[in-house]
Amino acid sequence: MRKMTKGEKIFNVFNVLILLALVLVTLYPVLYVIFVSFSEPMKFMKNTESFLLGPVGFSLKSYEFVFKYGTIWSGYLNTIFVVVVGTSINMVLTIGAAYVLSRRQLGARKFLTVAILFTRYFSGGLIPSFLIVRNIGLMNSLWALILPVAVNTFNLVIMRTAFDGVPESMEESAKLDGANQLTILVKIMVPLVIPTIAVLILYYGVYHWNSWFNAHLYIRKRNKYPLQLILRELIIQNSSANDVGLSSDDDAFLSETIKYSTIVISTIPILLLYPFLQKYFVKGVMVGAVKG
Amino acid sequence: MAQKEDFEQSITQTAEPKKKKSDRKSDRFSLALDFRRNTELYFIFIPVLLYYLFFHYFPMYGAVIAFKDFAPSRGIAGSQWVGFKHFISFFSSYYFWPLIRNTLVLSISNLVFGFPAPVILAILINELRSKSYARVVQTATYLPHFISLVVICGMIVQFTRDNGWITHLLTLFGMPRQTMLNNKDLFVPIYVISGIWQESGWGSIIYLAALAGIDQDLYEAAEIDGANQFQKILHISLPGILPTIVILFIMRVGRIMSMGAEKVILIYNAAIYDTADIISSYVYRRGIIGTDWSFSTAVGLFNSLVNFILVISVNTLSRRLTEMSLW
Numbered sequence: 211m212r213k214m215t216k217g218e219k220i221f222n223v224f225n226v227l228i229l230l231a232l233v234l235v236t237l238y239p240v241l242y243v244i245f246v247s248f249s250e251p252m253k254f255m256k257n258t259e260s261f262l263l264g265p266v267g268f269s270l271k272s273y274e275f276v277f278k279y280g281t282i283w284s285g286y287l288n289t290i291f292v293v294v295v296g297t298s299i300n301m302v303l304t305i306g307a308a309y310v311l312s313r314r315q316l317g318a319r320k321f322l323t324v325a326i327l328f329t330r331y332f333s334g335g336l337i338p339s340f341l342i343v344r345n346i347g348l349m350n351s352l353w354a355l356i357l358p359v360a361v362n363t364f365n366l367v368i369m370r371t372a373f374d375g376v377p378e379s380m381e382e383s384a385k386l387d388g389a390n391q392l393t394i395l396v397k398i399m400v401p402l403v404i405p406t407i408a409v410l411i412l413y414y415g416v417y418h419w420n421s422w423f424n425a426h427l428y429i430r431k432r433n434k435y436p437l438q439l440i441l442r443e444l445i446i447q448n449s450s451a452n453d454v455g456l457s458s459d460d461d462a463f464l465s466e467t468i469k470y471s472t473i474v475i476s477t478i479p480i481l482l483l484y485p486f487l488q489k490y491f492v493k494g495v496m497v498g499a500v501k502g
Numbered sequence: 503m504a505q506k507e508d509f510e511q512s513i514t515q516t517a518e519p520k521k522k523k524s525d526r527k528s529d530r531f532s533l534a535l536d537f538r539r540n541t542e543l544y545f546i547f548i549p550v551l552l553y554y555l556f557f558h559y560f561p562m563y564g565a566v567i568a569f570k571d572f573a574p575s576r577g578i579a580g581s582q583w584v585g586f587k588h589f590i591s592f593f594s595s596y597y598f599w600p601l602i603r604n605t606l607v608l609s610i611s612n613l614v615f616g617f618p619a620p621v622i623l624a625i626l627i628n629e630l631r632s633k634s635y636a637r638v639v640q641t642a643t644y645l646p647h648f649i650s651l652v653v654i655c656g657m658i659v660q661f662t663r664d665n666g667w668i669t670h671l672l673t674l675f676g677m678p679r680q681t682m683l684n685n686k687d688l689f690v691p692i693y694v695i696s697g698i699w700q701e702s703g704w705g706s707i708i709y710l711a712a713l714a715g716i717d718q719d720l721y722e723a724a725e726i727d728g729a730n731q732f733q734k735i736l737h738i739s740l741p742g743i744l745p746t747i748v749i750l751f752i753m754r755v756g757r758i759m760s761m762g763a764e765k766v767i768l769i770y771n772a773a774i775y776d777t778a779d780i781i782s783s784y785v786y787r788r789g790i791i792g793t794d795w796s797f798s799t800a801v802g803l804f805n806s807l808v809n810f811i812l813v814i815s816v817n818t819l820s821r822r823l824t825e826m827s828l829w
Contacts, residue, residue, distance in 0.1 A: 221732070225629055228626065232639070233638070240645065259666070259670035327829075331813050331814075332562070332806055333561065337799040338561035338565050339557070340790060341564060357557070441650075442652045442656070444656075445653070445660060473657075491644075491648075495711075
């Protein structure tokens with residue numbers, strides 16, 4: 211390789227430094243949340259403005275309180291229910307529909323594809339959807355967070371692209387053996403597209419874990435709140451931890467640090483899994499990019 | 503439902519030539535025949551068909567309440583027709599132009615500042631010599647994409663309060679101490695900058711993939727010709743990812759009026775509606791909170807139509823001008 215010129219050397223040094231600065235700027239707000247969550251509540255109250263390089267004092271008090279009070283646990287259970295049941299339904303429907311839409315022998319294939327893609331560009335709007343969900347009695351039901359988003363059109367396209375890539379000969383030979391379509395799908399096709407399935411499970415799972423708007427629309431009873439709604443009350447509407455049922459009156463000074471501990475507790479599953487699953491997420495972007 | 507029939511027609515027409523090529527006896531699409539041939543496929547598809555009909559097409563029908571005075575007790579069909587009353591009252595209302603302006607200002611600021619960020623980030627990452635350092639940068643910058651919007655907005659709200667650390671940092675540079683989100687001039691910058699912070703890393707993935715696809719011989723040939731690093735970026739990297747840039751830009755421009763309400767609802771407050779309220783958040787407030795069903799549906803439907811027309815026109819224009827399009 212040829213020698214770098216002086217200008218290029220300087221560029222490379224600056225590039226490394228600029229990106230280092232970007233990494234720090236990106237991570238700092240997240241680190242700040244973690245620092246505060248482990249801080250001594252009283253000390254943090256006097257120090258909310260400082261630029262922290264570590265917890266102020268060290269205390270697990272706010273975690274103790276978050277763990278002790280029930281709301282966060284019911285939120286956790288509700289969220290886990292929606293993630294598990296929602297993602298399962300998402301996957302069964304997405305795989306089935308994508309397989310059907312990838313079959314060339316299906317005459318209605320193009321019509322169905324256009325009819326589905328059309329919904330990405332035109333919708334009846336927020337209000338009619340809301341009224342329909344309300345009318346079928348899903349208010350205050352966790353199913354309201356699952357059924358209206360049972361299939362994501364973008365993910366469906368990713369899945370169909372994966373099936374399109376499977377050679378037709380695979381299906382032909384199975385047909386000669388007398389297998390029906392469902393058997394072909396489950397026994398032959400699904401094993402061939404496992405990587406895409408993994409990507410979509412992650413996409414749907416993270417979506418359900420993080421989503422709040424449907425819950426905000428349809429869930430009014432506190433014992434049905436998923437995590438994100440509890441978080442919203444606590445950290446955005448600035449309710450005191452007491453209102454949300456996280457602490458008792460005599461611990462008023464805890465209310466600030468409790469917010470941060472709750473963020474950490476409800477985000478930790480994603481933060482822990484993310485580094486290991488990153489490559490799958492990235493893969494999904496690539497597949498999705500081919501046919502948006 | 504008329505739309506559906508239109509589709510059926512256009513599909514039967516476009517699908518015809520294909521079938522002529524195949525060995526089918528009839529060259530007209532017949533649902534009955536197709537069903538008999540592919541019964542199993544149809545059955546697998548039924549749940550998904552029902553989902554789209556019920557949760558996507560039925561609300562399109564439900565949007566007719568924009569032309570009625572909807573009363574929940576009477577239902578959609580039983581409510582009184584009122585024609586364009588709600589549209590006229592929206593167009594002539596005090597809120598119409600401010601809402602359009604706010605939506606455009608927010609959306610265009612987001613596009614102008616938010617769009618180049620991932621392109622630049624991808625080019626910088628691509629220029630790194632150390633692949634392991636590049637991976638560290640990628641892992642760190644993708645991370646905020648996975649944090650929930652509620653937590654992101656909670657961080658924004660907490661950090662920009664009058665005693666938050668970001669506010670404090672900015673007072674050192676001369677900004678008066680204030681709860682930043684109560685200042686209507688700061689809403690757009692806060693929205694856009696936090697968006698860049700959260701999504702630039704994730705957005706860079708697609709450009710990194712495009713950069714990786716550029717023929718390495720081009721760089722070697724340029725080196726032999728004496729090109730320096732900047733010239734290589736300018737004359738090889740950028741043109742190499744230009745198609746990707748163009749297509750993503752088209753998608754963004756087509757969606758310029760379709761700003762979602764979620765993030766706005768999470769961080770705005772009544773003190774800054776002047777600049778922060780956009781069409782979708784207004785629909786939410788008038789409809790869900792104010793239960794002004796027909797009026798808010800009319801506003802939403804107007805917005806949907808504008809979006810649809812925009813996407814179609816931008817796509818057509820781009821196909822004419824650049825031969826690149828989404829479909």
